[in-house]
Amino acid sequence: MKRTFIALGLTASLLAAAACQPGGGPGAGGGDKVKIGVFMSLTGSTAQFGISSTNGIKMAADEVNAAGGINGKQIELNVQDDRSDAQEAATIVTKFVTQDGVAGIIGEVASSRTIAAAPIAQNAKVPLLTPSSTNPDVTKKGDYIFRSCFIDPVQGAAMAQFAAKSLGKKRAALMVDRKNDYSTGLEKVINEVFPKLGGEVVITQSYQEGDTDFNGQLTSIKGSNPDVIFIPGYYGDVALIAKQARDKGITVPLVGGDGWDSAQLYTIGGQAVVGSYFTNHYSPYDTDPKVQKFVKDYQTRYGSIPDALAATAYDAAHIMFDAVKRANSLDGKAIRDALATTKDFPGVTGTVNFNENRDAVKPIMMIRVDDGGKYAIQERVVVEGAAMPTGTGGGANTNTNTNANTAATPGANTNAAGNANSGANTNANTNANANTGAANTKATP
Numbered sequence: 001m002k003r004t005f006i007a008l009g010l011t012a013s014l015l016a017a018a019a020c021q022p023g024g025g026p027g028a029g030g031g032d033k034v035k036i037g038v039f040m041s042l043t044g045s046t047a048q049f050g051i052s053s054t055n056g057i058k059m060a061a062d063e064v065n066a067a068g069g070i071n072g073k074q075i076e077l078n079v080q081d082d083r084s085d086a087q088e089a090a091t092i093v094t095k096f097v098t099q100d101g102v103a104g105i106i107g108e109v110a111s112s113r114t115i116a117a118a119p120i121a122q123n124a125k126v127p128l129l130t131p132s133s134t135n136p137d138v139t140k141k142g143d144y145i146f147r148s149c150f151i152d153p154v155q156g157a158a159m160a161q162f163a164a165k166s167l168g169k170k171r172a173a174l175m176v177d178r179k180n181d182y183s184t185g186l187e188k189v190i191n192e193v194f195p196k197l198g199g200e201v202v203i204t205q206s207y208q209e210g211d212t213d214f215n216g217q218l219t220s221i222k223g224s225n226p227d228v229i230f231i232p233g234y235y236g237d238v239a240l241i242a243k244q245a246r247d248k249g250i251t252v253p254l255v256g257g258d259g260w261d262s263a264q265l266y267t268i269g270g271q272a273v274v275g276s277y278f279t280n281h282y283s284p285y286d287t288d289p290k291v292q293k294f295v296k297d298y299q300t301r302y303g304s305i306p307d308a309l310a311a312t313a314y315d316a317a318h319i320m321f322d323a324v325k326r327a328n329s330l331d332g333k334a335i336r337d338a339l340a341t342t343k344d345f346p347g348v349t350g351t352v353n354f355n356e357n358r359d360a361v362k363p364i365m366m367i368r369v370d371d372g373g374k375y376a377i378q379e380r381v382v383v384e385g386a387a388m389p390t391g392t393g394g395g396a397n398t399n400t401n402t403n404a405n406t407a408a409t410p411g412a413n414t415n416a417a418g419n420a421n422s423g424a425n426t427n428a429n430t431n432a433n434a435n436t437g438a439a440n441t442k443a444t445p
């Protein structure tokens, strides 16, 4: 009671800050609060993932709390740092479900950490929503596990198609983080899709997160004379690999996925990452008014431009809160069922509906890294058919529409309709919309 009384005297943001204190003990969820567990990497090798994500989630919670909460109940976030460690992620989620009495869980960014924690939430029947883990296995952990982003079979197909079709590349090298589910998942898809588009993966080399010397792998890569290098990894490693590749005189474009997104990519990689491309969930230069409002509010609050982690996590938090509201209950099954029936949720990272696998089907942006570390939207890619190549059947049924949009409203160029590939082989059916509108040339921080 005392705690509630004190909290009532605080502003929304102070309330959220207070709610972030760990602990609370069994039953702390009570009936007067909506307790949501958040597990993220606030320290360790991918700290920026967790910091940005938590910023987005706190902002969403404060918005809802300031407007009266969820059906009159205030949201109480229980934010925990897993130190970029999968085992710690599992430990935190165990505590969420056995001691803290959370109604729902948001986390993680990295697929390996979500995969480690998901079975625990599933067994306890507490719904878990990941904002940004893209490996397909994440939601296979059970029917209480959801993701509000695209999956790697779609992202990997977009990467392979971009290299083959848009860049016209034929000989790819692959640099893979062998112990990372995200990296190996993308490797698999690239190996399936790139050859179907007339390319060949001429060499694959591996590394491990945190390595600092890539000399041996890059010497081998240089020897096999690729015209593009796929690096499905996380920003810190990618930046070092890029630097060492350029030092070796390897000048071909580097292509990556969402794991590249961090201002740190350029801070560490500098000129070596300029001219590279990566797929992503969103761009702060999208002219959609709701994106621009989000960017402005976030900048006012945190003093920086939100990256994709902040945006995906902000959306995930609002999706979770919306489900709790519609469930009108703190019961796990009721919230799970409400999440499953999320309909056309208008996120800043796109409209969210969950398919039968509890995965979202969303547009993908191909981002180009320009001088000074500025990001530009190179293409918007809408991949239809979330059940993309998984290694079982599925031919190279690639349907590419390239629409040059020269209007000054790139945000409107989401060509989702009319491109449904209704054949049995629903593979890489992609609309690559070359956007030459105003937003393409704007600078990032």
Ligand code: PHE
Pocket: 049, 109, 110, 111, 112, 132, 133, 134, 135, 182, 258, 259, 260, 261, 308, 309
């Ligand atoms: N998609 C990555 C994974 O599943 C995580 C990630 C998402 C990283 C978005 C950066 C931006 O591991």
